[in-house]
Amino acid sequence: MVSQEFTDSEHGQVGCTECHAGNGDAQDKTAAHKGMIPQPSFNNLDDACGDCHDEIVQGVSQSLHFSLSTFTTIMASRTGGNDAHLDMAQERHCGDCHTSCGGCHVSRPKNVGGGFVDGHNFNKRPSILEQCTACHGSRVGNEYMGKRGQGDVHALKGNMHCVACHTQEELHAPAPADLPGRYHLAQKPECTDCHKDLEKGSIRDHEIHAGKVQCQVCHSQTYTNCYSCHTGMDKDGLPYYTTQLDKETMKIGLNTDPTPDADYSYMLVRHVPVDKELFAHYADNALKQFDKVPNWKRTSPHNIQRKTWQNANCNHCHGNRELFLSDSDLLDYEIKANQRVVVPDNRVPALVEQAPALSVDTSAVKVGRLKDTQWLKANLTRKDLVIIDVRDKASYDAGHIPGAILLDPVTELRWPWDSETPQQLLKPEVIADILGKKGISNTAHILVYDNDAWRAAFTLSVMEYMGAQRFSFLKDGIQGWRLAGYELSKTPVSLPPTQFKADPQPGFIVDNEWMSKNLDTPGVEIVDIRTLDQSKKLAKHARALKAGRIPGSIKFPIYGLYMDHAGVKPAEQLLHTLANRGITPDKTVVLTCNTGAWAGAGFFMLRYLGFENVRMHDASWVGWERFVRYPECRQP
DSSP: OOOHHHHTSTTTTTOHHHHHOSOTTOSSHHHHTTTOOSOHHHHSHIIIIITTOHHHHHHHTTSHHHHOHHHHHHHHHHHOSOOHHHHHHHHHHTSSOOOOHHHHHTBOOGGGTOOBSBTBOOOSSOOIIIIIHHHSIIIIIHHHTTSSTTOOHHHHTTOOOGGGTSOHHHHTOOOOTTOOOGGGOTTOOOGGGTSTTGGGSSOHHHHHHTTTBOHHHHHOOOEEEEEEEEEEEOTTSOEEEEEEEEEEEOOEEEOOSOBTTBOOSEEEEEEOOOOTTTTTTTOTTTTTTGGGSOSEEEOOOSOOOSSOSGGGOGGGTTTOGGGBOOGGGSOGGGTTTTTTTSOOGGGSOOOOTTOOOOOOOOTTOOGGGEEOHHHHHHTTTOTTEEEEEOSOHHHHHHOBOTTOEEOOHHHHSBOOTTSSSTTOBOOHHHHHHHHHHTTOOTTSEEEEEOSSSHHHHHHHHHHHHHTOSEEEEETTHHHHHHHTTOOOBOSOOOOOOOOOOOOOOGGGEEOHHHHHHSTTOTTEEEEEOSOHHHHTTSSOOTTOSSOOOOTTOEEOOGGGTOBGGGBOOOHHHHHHHHHHTTOOTTSEEEEEOSSSHHHHHHHHHHHHTTOSSEEEETTHHHHHHHHHHOGGGSOO
């Protein structure tokens, strides 16, 4: 906990009790810790940090990070005033995400478990993974690192840390007591802080749209929206909250709360999951002024790309009613609250007649490989249909699509985790035997589903490798089935054993020898389909010896090919996105990840899109680094 490096540092010279209090003269642990303050920057800010950093501390104690003051302001607008029950509810469920000096410079914030990041050492710049996105992870972190979508170009190409935009001037800034929202903070970052005078540059669309449209409207990807948050206390008295739904989409709304540097008419809006019954556990009609504040609110997704589907053609926005927030997007109890944000039909920009059509060749797309929930419902009793649920057993037992069998492709179709060949696919004859015993034949129509897409898609890549003749991916997965109102079953299903006649396609899989010989082969593109935190060497897989990536590989996260809950974007949009990154059907595309599973998920999608020359790198980075580091272990 206290290293020599720390004791030799400037902070280490101060002495423990100066910040943490307690009894520095005591020899007994209990006596020494009596009165100790574990988190002095929360409970003893002025004395712990202010003695040396007085000017900064004066601002920090009133900053949004420390006070969450705008949250309190907005909730007060909905509740109509102070109430002891509501204060308790906010403190228990909504006020735990604030932090102070220590949470950014020494340890992880309390609400994500605490614990030192670098021993007891103080670091000027916080850790992007251990601190920044540890808190801001479910939206900001996932978007930025490609755990949802392709990731952000500022991370991908700019290698930019959060503090490149969110400087200390913003993070330490005192927020005025009456600040209506975080976008009103004077020190907040703007795109134009770096990208200056865009309306005067060479890009015609900037001149047309500057001052009218938020930058993110044209440069963001789809993002997650959460619905219906509820709070309560469990049987042990522990506070909890839960949301009922989340889905990935994109919506443009009207800017009803302009600021001097953001007075455009159109902005991206994200659904805030506040619900009229949010605090029902604590008080009846707690949010009696719910309609006073919209819950479709301005957002700045951290998933910027220079080239996006929106800016590929004028009419991907103009005339596209679906992209603009309408009453049909609102839940019944939200209609009144969001009328100012809704874009009426007469304010949806008209089609641009002279806009050239975007030509994307979709003729090779294998449309039969995707099935929707309506198709499955209509074909549920077909005798040649085998439905496979590839979620975990607990999820399967809690409710699965009627007739579905359970298969874990990660543990059942690959070498065990503790083997010498970790996570490589089993031999074809072994896989065939496993599938046959499950009641899966190579001539059946195999339909696979999960909740998050990649396990189902990986399973289908194995099916194609093994020679299955008909197979499909259930679009929107188990959530789509639920939202359609279809029944679920809790009865386990087992099928009579059959024979799976393997016809393995060895060309679909490449090993490390092949990879080493083709790193620089013209026409071969190696695509690292891991999330950016891994492909950019910020984090590593548990089985990896170190963080890293295969030289020359293109970084394209798997979640750029799938949406939340197994959603899939239109084929022309995916093909256009891949082409922007140099991934085209005329090349041999090799997909690599950590162990081969995500590579398989990418393989299925590219094959669906019509790519013929696609390969999976078996065992991927975990196998490659051992191959490179220990050449004496290579096969002769």
